[in-house]
Amino acid sequence: MTLEPIGLGIITPSANSIMERDFPRLEIPKVGFHFSRVLNSEDSLEQLSAMKERAREAAQLLSHARWVKAVALGCTSGSFIGGVGYDEGVSDVLTEASGLPSITTSSSILVALRALGLRKLAVFDPYEPWLSAKLVAYLQGNGFEVVASHCNFGMVRTEGLDDYQPINEWIAPRMPDEADGVYIGCTNFTWLRGIAPLEKAIGRPVVTSNLATVWKLLQIAGYPHPVPIAGTRLSQLDVWETA
Structure with missing residues (x-):
């Protein structure tokens, strides 16, 4: 067909x-x-x-x-x-x-995280703290445990350069052992081609917006x-x- x-x-x-x-x-x-x-x-x-x-x-x-x-x-x-x-x-x-x-x-995001069997998340986003807190509350309210949360990453560092590496370098050393996966928030922030390299570096699944x-x-x-x-x-x- x-x-x-x-x-x-x-x-x-x-x-x-x-x-x-x-x-x-x-x-x-x-x-x-x-x-x-x-x-x-x-x-x-x-x-x-x-x-x-x-x-x-x-x-x-x-x-x-x-x-x-x-x-x-x-x-x-x-x-x-x-x-x-x-x-x-x-x-x-x-x-x-x-x-x-x-x-x-x-x-x-909720469907993707559940499909991967993720429950304990490390969350990363470029939001101001007040908005990042709302994201964490949304994830927790939907049954996920947020074991680490980092925000306020300056998008200007990557947006114009079309380069995902600064994001990956920000995330990888901040991964807690107890997290079974990563969620990276904001549709104006995440680079699809950077996900597989980050998954390889941290040994855990990554979901982006x-x-x-x-x-x-x-x-x-x-x-x-x-x-x-x-x-x-x-x-x-x-x-x-x-x-």
Whole structure:
């Protein structure tokens, strides 16, 4: 059977410069990425909370593109800012507006971590402390134990240079022995091609916001088989139909 083209619709924060660059690099057969934006000029409670409704029109417009099969809000903080269960409400808004299966980055993270059997997490993100604390609370409220949390990494060190190595060098020496895996937050922060080298260096699985988002989007869009996303452990799991 010939696979028809599949479009993945992604709503990005307006300041995001990573997803539109990194996702097409994956060169997944028959998959195209389509993007829309919502306001995010600062990580304030007001702007992050407003994303839920602002994403409504963006989801509707993405659904107009031919072959689009699923939609995601590609923002971590914008989909956990309201606490446990908030991500599900955001997904409901996207589905109502687009008529398509929808996810958020935060809900995708939970599924990915559980698929890998991770429970004790070391969490790394570029957020200010108040926002990082909300991320930790969201993960803990969903049944994960956060054994270490590090935040406030300056994205300017890696964003313009298109270099994941500073992130990996920040994380590797800060890994506690009791953590069974790593979660790296923020869709404007994580480099897909840096995950496999970090997993090799620390000997444990790594989930990032962008990895979880594209992995789950492919599933709900009906892509028929697993995709080896940048050589990561998550993409090698035999859980494609059930995750």
